[in-house]
Amino acid sequence: ERFYAMRKALGVQKFDAVIIASGANFADALSGSYLAAAKKAPILLAYKDKQNAQVSAYIKSNLKPGGTVYILGGTSAVPKSMDSLLKGFNVQRLDGANRFETNLLILKAAGVKNKQEILVCTSTNFADSLSASATGKPILLVYNESGKLRDVQVKYLSGLKGNSFCII
Numbered sequence: 001e002r003f004y005a006m007r008k009a010l011g012v013q014k015f016d017a018v019i020i021a022s023g024a025n026f027a028d029a030l031s032g033s034y035l036a037a038a039k040k041a042p043i044l045l046a047y048k049d050k051q052n053a054q055v056s057a058y059i060k061s062n063l064k065p066g067g068t069v070y071i072l073g074g075t076s077a078v079p080k081s082m083d084s085l086l087k088g089f090n091v092q093r094l095d096g097a098n099r100f101e102t103n104l105l106i107l108k109a110a111g112v113k114n115k116q117e118i119l120v121c122t123s124t125n126f127a128d129s130l131s132a133s134a135t136g137k138p139i140l141l142v143y144n145e146s147g148k149l150r151d152v153q154v155k156y157l158s159g160l161k162g163n164s165f166c167i168i
Contacts, residue, residue: 014064017041020055020082021072026126027099028072031106031141033133035070038110046078056085063089070094070109073102099123103141104156112138115162128168140165 019036021029023045036043044055059069069086071078074095083091094109096102100123112118116138121129123141132139140157142149149157157163 014062015041015067016064017068017070018059018063019043019070019072020046020078022077023047025073025077026130027123027141028077028102028106030121030126030129030133031099031103031139032070032072034112034136034138035072035106035110037136039068039070041070046082052079052082052085056082059086059089066090068092070106072106073099100141100143100150101152103139104152107138107140107156110138112160112163114160116160117164117166118157120165120167132168 017039019032019039019041021032021043023029024047029043029045032043035041044058046052046055063069066089068090069092071082071091071093074093078093083093092109094102094105096105103123119129119132119135119137119139120142121132121139122144123129124144129139129141140153142153
């Protein structure tokens, strides 16, 4: 079984949470890497409806009853049909107006704390954020062409105290 080693390493028979992200676009999955670390949950990739039935079957076999399924992104990223395949679980869709707002919803769900290092990565390419995701630290996606943070990002970060930032 694919995630048997992960469950064994965590000392669990079934997961408390599972994360689903688009397999066709990288931003939400990379944002979700910290959520996966915080929740000790695997990230599963969704594509099209036929494959989503396989993802759903895996979740039903490996998630505790009443467990939480975090779906990252809107219905254009992970189809709405996925929600209906997961009846009986606590499904939370983290869906912002764009990848930056979705990123912030993911960081909030993961519970980023004060005095924690946050990695700042570009949202237009996956290489840097993919490398950074291995650290298990929160990733803030930015649009590097604009040279500034969006208002929602500034508001979110101003609510945290004593955090340090590493620009990747």
